[in-house]
Amino acid sequence: MSAVWVRDRLVDSSAATVSVADLGFALGDGVFETVKIASGKPFALTRHLDRLVRSAQIARIPAPDLDEVRAAVATVCGRHRADGFLRITLTAGTAPLSTPRDLLVPTLVVTVRPGPIRTAPTRVITTDWVRNERSPIVGAKSTSYAENALALAAAQDAEAGEVLFANTVGDLCEAATANVFVGFGERLVTPPLSSGCLPGITRELLLAAGVGTEERIPMERLADATEMFVVSTGREVQPIWAIDDRELPRCPGPLSAMARRVWVEQIGSQLDP
Numbered sequence: 001m002s003a004v005w006v007r008d009r010l011v012d013s014s015a016a017t018v019s020v021a022d023l024g025f026a027l028g029d030g031v032f033e034t035v036k037i038a039s040g041k042p043f044a045l046t047r048h049l050d051r052l053v054r055s056a057q058i059a060r061i062p063a064p065d066l067d068e069v070r071a072a073v074a075t076v077c078g079r080h081r082a083d084g085f086l087r088i089t090l091t092a093g094t095a096p097l098s099t100p101r102d103l104l105v106p107t108l109v110v111t112v113r114p115g116p117i118r119t120a121p122t123r124v125i126t127t128d129w130v131r132n133e134r135s136p137i138v139g140a141k142s143t144s145y146a147e148n149a150l151a152l153a154a155a156q157d158a159e160a161g162e163v164l165f166a167n168t169v170g171d172l173c174e175a176a177t178a179n180v181f182v183g184f185g186e187r188l189v190t191p192p193l194s195s196g197c198l199p200g201i202t203r204e205l206l207l208a209a210g211v212g213t214e215e216r217i218p219m220e221r222l223a224d225a226t227e228m229f230v231v232s233t234g235r236e237v238q239p240i241w242a243i244d245d246r247e248l249p250r251c252p253g254p255l256s257a258m259a260r261r262v263w264v265e266q267i268g269s270q271l272d273p
Helices: 023-027 045-059 066-079 146-157 201-208 219-224 254-267
Strands: 003-006 009-012 030-038 084-091 107-113 122-131 162-167 172-175 179-184 187-190 227-232 236-243
Touching: 003 066, 009 066, 023 084, 030 045, 045 066, 045 084, 045 201, 066 084, 066 107, 122 146, 122 172, 122 227, 146 162, 162 219, 172 179, 172 219, 179 201, 179 219, 179 254, 201 227, 201 236, 201 254, 227 254, 236 254
Parallel strands: 122 162, 122 236
Antiparallel strands: 003 009, 003 107, 030 084, 084 107, 162 172, 179 187, 179 227, 227 236
16 A cells, blocks of 8 residues: 555555545645655755745645654655655645634645656647736645646647636736746746746746746737747646647747756756755
């Protein structure tokens, strides 16, 4: 049996339970992180844990003890030495909805799953659905995932791999499960955090390495895009070959290739960049 961490102990996945009254189960009231595992070791764990704390602060869930989370991660990874993905979930815990947020006792769950990195070029579609850059949970990696699940279902129906969201003012925000970089000739840009996009770890690392700059991108400007790629823990750098029915001139283009090279040679070679 595979082993998972629930609250304060390691248990077989077949015996792992959370209460039906847990606010994460009942209402999607929680935050989470997805962390790449390479040869049994978590990648960029410090950055992921820092974001977990920020997400908890935004969601007004009491912050976890990071030493305890690290211990849970080490224990779970010790049971799963292959490549894959670790998920760290922190829910608001078992309590009535009316409970003052500072009195919540969060539930910590750490699980692992196998899976490859998706780097093959894919197509994206646009949607009339929008991200709310003024949402009270903007910037948090929330377990409230129905919107993303429906967006991905729409992409699958259209035989695409992702969906591009605008925000309420018509600027490109992000994909359903990834950040977006757009090439306009020799310029590479990505939406700023003010667009409402998630502060992705892969995005953060690429920007810190000098790959691209932040800039508002009105959706209509995508008609002039020469190349595009999406980035996330599960994709790293994934080129886009078409937006809706328009094939992009370059896939993978030189900017995408440069980003991939920087990722592999400078960033991905480190365990905790």
